[in-house]
Amino acid sequence: ELKVEQNPLFLSMQEGKNYTIYCNYSTTSDRLYWYRQDPGKSLESLFVLLSNGAVKQEGRLMASLDTKARLSTLHITAAVHDLSATYFCAGKETSGSRLTFGEGTQLTVNP
Amino acid sequence: DVKVTQSSRYLVKRTGEKVFLECVQDMDHENMFWYRQDPGLGLRLIYFSYDVKMKEKGDIPEGYSVSREKKERFSLILESASTNQTSMYLCASSLWASGGTGTQYFGPGTRLLVL
Known part of the structure; x- marks a missing residue:
């Protein structure tokens, strides 16, 4: 059974600073997803990472995947207030379509 | 763009009532999912469906049932609502994984209050 753990769970940062959110998963996962959720709203897809070494970037956010370490990171560069939200990572087991969320x-x- | 819609944004029901939550997607996705989201508990999968008339239990199916009579529509039913079912309910859909990235697209959510 796939388990996904994120850290930190709470992050308070100053504008202009850089930081990284970590997402560890327990078993083989062939895809890793990042979502954003604003307060009171639903989840919005940010990135899907399909293979080892994959890197995706959008604005001040960059996501990467290391399947050997079972680790994905979401790096925030020069944070701005508009990035305030809850960020979820999710993994998909190699069979089926279920996602397991952090x-x-x-x-x-x-x- | 994928669009997933849910029948109500806010719903207030009485204990013991039968409650229907409807979800419709317009992208011909095979898979549809129902989650509930509660503070401190994250997203928990209630039921999912990978085809018309097919359903699979998720992690917390007790007290819920589902119906998928048409590909685009997935309904969540609370047979007899209880106060512990007060929650935010999120519907999502995705293409069969081998035919796409497997990204789940979420509806706007239904905030249900059971009194």
Whole structure:
């Protein structure tokens, strides 16, 4: 059974700073996803990482995948207030279509 | 763009009522999912379906049932609502994994309050 753990669960950072959210998973997963959720809203897909070494970037967010370490990271560069949200990673087992979600990282970017 | 819609954004029901939550997707996705989200507990999968009339139990199916009579529509049914079913309910859909990235696309959510 796939388990997904994120850390930290809460992150408060200043505007302009860099930080990384980590996502570890327990068994082989052939795809790793990152989602964003704003307060009171639903989940929005950010990235899907399909293979070892995959890197995706959108604006100030960059996601990467290391399947050997069973680790994905979401790196935030020069944070701005608009990035304040909860970020979820999710893994998919090699068979089937279910995703297993991490607990989420609540990010607050302070001026 | 994929669109997943849910029948209600907010719903207030009484204990013991039968509650229907509807979800419709317009992208011909095979897979559909129902989650509930509660503070501190993350997203928990209730039921999912990979084809019309097919359903699979997720991690917390007790007290719920589902119906998928058409490919685009997936309904969640609370047979007899209880206060511990007060939650945010999220529907999602995805293509069969081998035919796409497997990304799940979420609806806007239904916030259900059971009194």
